[in-house]
Amino acid sequence: MNSYPRVVEVRVTDDELHVRYDNGDEGAFSLRRLYSLRPYKRLLDPRYRAQVRIEGAVVCWPEGEDISPDYLYEQVTNPTDDSTVSFEESMPVISAFLGLIIRMYYSESGRHHTPHFHAEYGEYEASYSISDGTLLSGFIPPAKQKFIDAWVELHRDELMVNWKLCREGEEPVRIRGLE
Secondary structure: OOOOOOEEEEEEEOOEEEEEEOOOOEEEEEOHHHHOOHHHHHHHOHHHHOOOEEEOOEEEOOOOOEEOHHHHHHHHHOOOOOOOOOOHHHOOEEEEEOOEEEEOOOOOOOHHHOOEEEEEEOOEEEEEEOOOOOEEEEOOOHHHHHHHHHHHHHHHHHHHHHHHHHHOOOOOOOOOOOO
16 A cells, blocks of 8 residues: 555645644645646635545545645655656556546545546546446546547456556556557
């Protein structure tokens, strides 16, 4: 499993997320870097932003927005380190096709007990259930959505294998895209 410390406290002040970990590390994360990403638009509302909570090891909000635990820890503990990965890079790419990028990570939280993957297309991002391809959160344009649907149908078994690998702390493997 993940070797990063667990979040034990989280609170929001203005546009910052203040996080404390079980190893004593603590710091702030600017939420402004998420505001331009479509799945995080709700965070522009201070009342919604204040509903932040911890589910397992993941900082999240009621409608499913979450932050990769690895990414958050690196940003909180190394805020000026230019070598840290971007939010998107914190989730391994498992496939790329027709302008779509598919990523997956796992952590032990409520939503992360549901096998799912993340899709990106330009400025758009969404999460999908592996079992039936249902959109869990976010948005992908309909013209690209049909390709994701077809890809899930073709690779559902491989997606589940990757989910199990991630759950065991292993890196997921690449899955062929649509051609």
